[in-house]
Amino acid sequence: MKHLLNLLAAVALLVWGTYLVRTGILRVFGANLRHVLARSIDTRPAAALAGVGVTALIQSSTATALIVSSFVAQGLVALPTALAVMLGADVGTSLMAVVFSFDLSWLSPLFIFVGVVMFISRQAMPAGRFGRVLIGLGLMLLALRLVAESTAIIVRAPAVQALLLSLSSDIMLEVFVGAVLAVVSYSSLAIVLLTATLAASGAVPMDVALGLVLGANLGSGILGVLVTAKSTIEARQVPLGNLVFKIVGVAGFMFLVGAWLRYVRPYLGEPAQVVVLFHLTFNIVMALVLMGFTVSVAGVVERWLPKEDKSMVAGRPHHLDPSALSTPSLAISCAAREALHQADVVETMLIGMLRVMRENDLRLAEELRKLDDTVDQLYSAIKYYLTKISRDALSEDESRRWTDIISFTINMEQIGDIVERILIDIEDKKIRKGRNFSEAGMAEICELHARLIDNLRLGMSVFLNGSVRDAQKLLEEKARFRDLERAYAGTHLTRLTDNTVQSIETSSLHLDLISDLKRINSHICSIAYPILDSAGALAPNRLKQVVPEAEGETSQAL
Template sequence: MLIFFGIVGGLAIFLYGMQIASESLQLVAGSRFKKVLKFLTKNQFMGVAFGCIVTFLLQSSSATTVLLVSFVSASLMNLTQTLGVILGANIGTTLTVQLISLKFSDYALLLIALGFLLRFMKKNPHFKEIGGVILGFGFIFYGMKIMSDSMVPLRTVPTFTHMLTSLGQRPVLGTILATLFTAIIQSSAATLGLAISLSTQGLLPLKAAIPIIFGSNIGTCATALLSSIGVSQEAKKVAIAHTLFKIMGVIIFFPFIGQLTALMQYMGGDMGRQIANIHTIFNVGLAVIFIPFTSQMAKLVHWLVPEKKEEGIGVPRYITPKALDTPMIAIEQANQEVIRIGRLIQKMTKEVLDAVLSKNRIKLAELQGLEAAIDRLAQALTNYLSDLSQKTIDEHTAQKVINLLFINNDLEHIGDLYEKMLTKGYKILKDDLNFSNEGLEELREMHKTVIEMIDLTIDALEYGDWEKARTVTLEQPYIIMDEWRYRKTHILRLQQGIQDSRATSNIHLDLINIMQKVCEHSRNICQVLLYEAGQLYDLFNIFEDAETVESKDA
């Protein structure tokens, strides 16, 4: 029983160390990956390098797969580009295993102590993050030591040693067992760490370890496959491509277990290093074999996962709860979801006034449905960002969460304003009201301005066009004066006794005011974007410009 407790406890410490190291490495890396993404994925070889680096920092090829899903969904990459990154991610996992195979266990407690001291240096956040990395690896090596020491008594148990030795004669069974175990604990590094501990104690011969290596590589795909359930087709394609690479690789390498064993015996080294080296040879071999055929693999995946009808508009497309464990992925997904909401607002902006003025009941109902969908998306994104803010995130990510919450809130308010416009549309339809020609012209002029401001705002949001954001911010005083002028001319028409103006007076003034408020919210969004980019003009100068406009107009 004590042996079991030691193995399970050591494995738990190992996995906890992996988690700490992953979180801390992400904080050290920050958001740099997105900045170099396009450069590193210009060709498949650069993609392999990118996947290797990212996976080592994330300490999880599955997390890298989730990152790729986000980038493909955001149209930052295509499926063919991701295949090179997936192959690189496979190599990235080998770096961790190579570190595990090194005999750092004797220094594990030293690493834990050093990491603990650095982690609690509150005055220097950078040291705190580095301390987390050291502490995480300290726990990894300490967990390895506990597992290894706990297995010493098993060397005298003939039944156990015979069972492990027999895996060399039954490689298919060994592969299946390792696949299932890795899928359960969701860490191929932990499976291989356990295998290294067994081999270090002389319990697991190399020929029996190789099927475990194969199974751990297949089992690690389970996390990506599970995370793709219920999400977009692109998510499924990336996850399935990851799995296909592993399965096809095992099929290719399986007949050469004897040759791999002989090669490692020829190269020498302790058993831990030999297991790590075979793991590396397997994944580097996959990259060498499949890089020339990524286009064909993409076609195969497209054939296996055909496109299907898109889910409802009100269902989030980019945000996935699984990504919350990897903040830099989660923030990118949230950013793409808020852009999607912005594009839906843009569509509604262009259609809402015509629906109101045309007395088209079907169009009014359609846009009401769109507004309800936007509400659901905005609420889902708010919940997602709130959950993300509870995670361990760096200062930059925390500020980005706040900025996205502000932007999402303003977009939702714009949708609510359009809901009010649609309500006015039903009133016009019910009472069969008509605007004066002059009134219609003013509404259309104001609507034209709103469309322009929303177009500039959403482009600034999606493409980081700060000039467009600045234009929206500086145009707001003029829009306020337009609204004031339209109210004034409407009142003049009332004084002239124009019947249509009298019948639609309240609705006309409300519509003008609603559109002006839409522009205010678009300005708020642009101010957040400019603040985020460090390019926000002094607000006092903006207000002074507004006062100048008002005084001139008066």
């Protein structure tokens, strides 16, 4: 029993080490890996090579599938090209299996020691996150050695030897078991390495080991489909197409296991090498043979999962992809895109508000007030989505972006509330009472409204691009808008002294309205503060230095 527990603990350690490496690499290089993929997939062969390189680094074809799926969902990459990336990604994981099959156990204590020192001393910095990667690599190498030692003891037991002798190869059962293990462990690489180690120790026959390897490959395809099950249609198409390739490849290689053992095994040496090279051969043949069928498979997948009608509101692309949460940089981008959609809804409310004032359209006012519920729902969804992103997994820039998104969505939500109150006031104090603004008053409101729309669009640009120059321009607009609001309040009071009937009737509404527009503008301009603060372009105190002079006058008086 003790040796069995040791084996199970070693397997768990192998899975955990694989997880540390995958998440650590994504935390350190996540954004850069996305840029590499985005720039390297002009053609299908180039896309496959990019998939090989990125997946060899992060050691997870599932993680690559999530990144590529987001590109397809954004319309940046065509589905056939994305499927070519996934064919390369599978080759990348099999290459890493070959590397780990060598005896690298001597590196384990070095990686763990250096990794722990780096992680503890600089935990919040990229060096600390890279230390996490080294810890994961060290644990993987240590786990492989522990698995080999534990199985070597277990297989010497008479009962286990009798059980192994009674095993007969059932390829379908082996594929099923391998697929289940890959899904449960969230890593086909870990299962392939475990299988290679068990085969080397004699714990499983070679034909059974190859069946488990085929199942692990199939399991990685199933895992991608399960992880993206709640994502958008476009994001789900890539894992589904990859699963189709896996099914075709496994079905074909099931009949080649015997030929591999008969004709290829004598030239490969150690059992572990036989297993990992079979895994590598499987994925290389898959990539070479199926590369020409990516367009056909993409067509089949698009028929199975047709895209939603984006002309309908309910069919708009929702960017808060749950599957992206495992990649913090990708999740931050998803949240930013959804925040921009929230701002689009607010812009619709602001534009429609002026039409309500001009045309006294009660029906439009009601529709616009309902949009505030949409703004509130988007705010809640974005906030909840961001809270599910591990702050420890974010770099300094990503953490700052996280805060910017929260601040932006809060401002948009508050603007929506103000617009809703303005619409209610217009309905109650103007439309239902049959009152109208004076011609001059309406012109002033239109001027403030036009500036407000321009500032909102500039604020959205600042949020999207982080331009310091645009942020400074937006902050300058805040002062101009404040001065304009004061001037128009003064001219309105002048019209009251002239006994202008329309100005008298709408005086309260007019003053409240231009004050509310100023408040909206303040929320918009506050988008600039985080950008200027991070760039060091924001003064710590904007108060004039009048205190020393006052103190001097006091001392003179004394």
